[in-house]
Amino acid sequence: MRLSDHMNFPHPVLxxxxxxxxxxxxxxxxxxxxxxxxxxxxxxxxxxxxxxxxEKLLDQGKAAIGIFTLCVSTGLRELIPLTTGKSVHTFxxxxxxxxxxxxxxxxxxxELFNWKPxxxxxxxxxxxxxxxxxxxxxxxxxxxxxxxxxxxxLETIFSIEVMEDLDNGKFEVNLDKxxxxxxxxxxxxxxxxxxxxxxxxxxVVMNAVYVPVIMEVLSLLRSEKGTSxxxxxxxxxxxxxxxxxxxxxxxxxxxxLISDACKLLAMPxxxxxxxxxxxx
Amino acid sequence: xxxxxxxxxxxxxxxxxxGVPENLELYISGNFEKKAxxxxxxxxLKQVTYDPEFPSKLDPxxxxxxxxxxxxxxxxxxxGMTPAVARQERVWVRLCHLDCLEYSRKRWIRSNPDKDxxxxxxxxxxDQCRDDNAIARLWWNGHIASRIDPSNPERVLKQxxxxxxxxxxxxxxxxASFRLPIAKGVVRLLEKEQWLHExxxxxxxxxxxxxxxxxxxxxxxxSEAEIDDMLAANLPAAKAEFKARYED
Numbered sequence: 001m002r003l004s005d006h007m008n009f010p011h012p013v014l015x016x017x018x019x020x021x022x023x024x025x026x027x028x029x030x031x032x033x034x035x036x037x038x039x040x041x042x043x044x045x046x047x048x049x050x051x052x053x054x055e056k057l058l059d060q061g062k063a064a065i066g067i068f069t070l071c072v073s074t075g076l077r078e079l080i081p082l083t084t085g086k087s088v089h090t091f092x093x094x095x096x097x098x099x100x101x102x103x104x105x106x107x108x109x110x111e112l113f114n115w116k117p118x119x120x121x122x123x124x125x126x127x128x129x130x131x132x133x134x135x136x137x138x139x140x141x142x143x144x145x146x147x148x149x150x151x152x153x154l155e156t157i158f159s160i161e162v163m164e165d166l167d168n169g170k171f172e173v174n175l176d177k178x179x180x181x182x183x184x185x186x187x188x189x190x191x192x193x194x195x196x197x198x199x200x201x202x203x204v205v206m207n208a209v210y211v212p213v214i215m216e217v218l219s220l221l222r223s224e225k226g227t228s229x230x231x232x233x234x235x236x237x238x239x240x241x242x243x244x245x246x247x248x249x250x251x252x253x254x255x256x257l258i259s260d261a262c263k264l265l266a267m268p269x270x271x272x273x274x275x276x277x278x279x280x
Numbered sequence: 281x282x283x284x285x286x287x288x289x290x291x292x293x294x295x296x297x298x299g300v301p302e303n304l305e306l307y308i309s310g311n312f313e314k315k316a317x318x319x320x321x322x323x324x325l326k327q328v329t330y331d332p333e334f335p336s337k338l339d340p341x342x343x344x345x346x347x348x349x350x351x352x353x354x355x356x357x358x359x360g361m362t363p364a365v366a367r368q369e370r371v372w373v374r375l376c377h378l379d380c381l382e383y384s385r386k387r388w389i390r391s392n393p394d395k396d397x398x399x400x401x402x403x404x405x406x407d408q409c410r411d412d413n414a415i416a417r418l419w420w421n422g423h424i425a426s427r428i429d430p431s432n433p434e435r436v437l438k439q440x441x442x443x444x445x446x447x448x449x450x451x452x453x454x455x456a457s458f459r460l461p462i463a464k465g466v467v468r469l470l471e472k473e474q475w476l477h478e479x480x481x482x483x484x485x486x487x488x489x490x491x492x493x494x495x496x497x498x499x500x501x502x503s504e505a506e507i508d509d510m511l512a513a514n515l516p517a518a519k520a521e522f523k524a525r526y527e528d
Contacts, residue, residue, distance in 0.1 A: 002455045007496050039327075039362065064501075073406060074363035075458040079500040094362020107498045132506070133498040147364065156294045178297070178398065234297070234398075237405045 003068055003103055005141070011128045012120040014051050014106070014137035022119040024051030026139040028067070028104040034146060039093040041146050043067075046086050047104055047139075053117040054106055054136050058084065063136055065106045073098040079105075097147045099244060104139030108132055145245070154242060154264065157235040158182060158210070162189045171209065173216050178234035182213055214261040222253040282329035282359060287370040288377075289320035293402070296373065300397050307385055307397050312377045321374065328360040335379045340386035347421070348437040354415060355422020355433070366423065369403045372416040376401040384414035410451060424451065428463050439470035442477060446470070449484045456487065461499040465507035473515065481526060486518040493517065 005017060012020035029046040047065055049055055057063035066081040067089075074097050080089050112130040130136075159179040166172065166185035174181040184192060192209060195201045217239065221227055227250065230236050243250045248260045288296075296303070296315075306312055315321070334357035339346040365371065376384045388400035403413035410420045421441065425433035440450050456462045466487075470476055476483045493514055499507055 002495070009496060039364070068498075072454075073367050075406070075410075075454050076363065077455060077458045079498060092362075094364040097364035097367055105498070107501060109501055131497065133501040135496055135498065156290075159298075232407075234402075234404050 003070075003105075003135075003138075005138075007135075009135065011130060011134065012117060012124055013135055014049075014054060016140060020121050020124070021051060021053075021117070022121075024049070024054070024137075026051075026065075026104050026106060026137040028102075028139045028142060030067075030102055030142050030144070032144050032146065040090055041096050041100075042088055042090040043102070043144070044086065044088050045082055045104075047082060047084050049084060049106060049137060051137070057108070057112075057136065058106065062108060062110055062112060063106055064109050065104070068103040068105055070101040070103070071096045071098070072101075076100075098145065098241075100144050100146055102142045102144065104137075104142075105135055106137035108134045108136060154210075154238075157238050158213070160184060160189060160192060160209075162186055171213070173213055175217065175220060175230050175233065175235075180213065180217060180235050180239075182209065210265055211258070211261050214264055215257040218248075218250060218257050218260055221250045222255075226251055281332075283332050284324045284326075285328040285330045285358060285361075285371065286321075286374055287323050287325060287368060288374045289323060290370065292318075292320040293370055293373050296377065297398070297402055300394060304393055304397070307381075307401070308389060308393060311381060316378055323370075325360075325365065325371070328358065328365060330359070331357040332379070333357075335375075335383060338380065338383035338387075340383050342387065344438075344441045344443075347418075347441050348434060351418045351421035351425070351437055351441070352434060354418040355426060358419065361419065361423075363423070366416065366419055367406065367409060369409065372403045372409065372413045373401065375415045376413065380415050388414050407452075411448075420451075421447075424457060424463070427460060428467055435471075436467050439467050442470075443480065443483075445480045446476075446483045449487050453487055453491075456490070459499060461502065461504075461507055465499070465504070465511050468504075468508060469511045473512075475515070475519065479522065479526070482518070482522055485522045485525065486514070489514050489518040489521055 005015070009020075014021045014024050014026060016025050026047070026049050028048075030043055032041055032043045034041050045067060047067075049058070049065065054063065058065060064081050065084055066079060069076060069078045069080060069091075071077075074095060076091075076095050078091075082089065108130050110132055112128070112134075114127045115130060116127045157179055158181075159177075160182045162185070163172065163183035164186060166183060166188070168185055168187050170185065170188070172183040174183060192205060195205045220229075227236060227240065240250060242248075242264060246263055248263050249255045300307070306315075334353055337353055338350050384401060389396045399408070399412050400414045403409040403416050409416045411417055421437060422433060425436035425440065428436045439446070441447055450457050450463075450466065456466065470483075476486060490511070494510060497510070499510075502510065
């Protein structure tokens, strides 16, 4: 029962990415405001539809327009009837946290018999009987991020351990543990720990160890099995959250691994400039 | 008398999680009072209070009846909790390690203590918070039941917690359990339709069939009677599907 761009319908549904209707679009502009004192979130919406057939149904009171709201973090799923043009909705205190998906919709509020929309794809029949609650139009899903939570500290999801038979200078990564576990031979481990202990040399570790490790993690998450192969591991949620907040894709295998790794680590190369003697 | 609900810092959570193996004795038979004197254990939530007596009333027996009672107890004992606050792991970690330690260990620490503690004393993701954490799962049970029937959440819990697989299927399908009209309808159907309780997979198959046949319908626009008709209309297909999968 999840609404998505790829849903199948036996009747035409107006959407920018579908060719059920020859033209027209359901468009939405949404802004939000957080009241930290009351812990309430309000959204201001401006909804518009440019399809004569569906506009007529709205005018006749046979259809309604609004937003379907989904907040993964709190579980909220709510259909909010609004109006075309500008309107405001306020959610209950504490109902939302993190990413909130907002899907503009138009739907029937009564049964429709013998509905004959014009200018629809020729593979559809000429007329339709629709139930109450059928979706007639979908807009692009919009996202807002509420709660202003600080970015999760990435270092807390890593651990470095010794793997005795690993050659000097080599690393392996184990993602099947609660933390992203970096494995190194004894000498390499000791060197890394020495560098980590020296606050001036932290950027060296960041660039030499964490960047390639994050590249490896992204590469594995972008593989066919995706994040599901590590389901339940404690490092996954904060890693994904950081990716989403920094707009780094964890499932697009065409995106640059090195750029994305540097983005996740807040451009660690700049940290090398702070090392004495590094600047020319 | 109600007290402000407290939580621990992120650093305390990480230290506790990393320290599970060496602290195992504390989880099994000791306590965390000494650690709780350290910095980061006593942060207060502004608008959430709790009855400090409730932990002593929790029953660690593993039965649907005690789960129902515990869920109602936790939900009513914590005032001002919202879903956003309830997603904060730091809240549940403190409760599991201090006030509710006795209950949490008796209820959940069994043959694999390391893993049992990691699963039930912490709550990193939504699934872990909602389904695994010893206390959070009870609050979420009560929260969902109260949304479905504010005047009688016990009635909802009697259906949803009747079998472990019903709870799993119901809550795991957030697109049903968190959409109130659907959730209410499903509970009404569970009260009427004995078949859904007779087999461990029956409810699961019913929800799959519903998803297939009515996934695109906005139940929010339907009346209770219309929803009941819609759900009941899918029972024959669900029974046929169940038969095909598990009996033929």
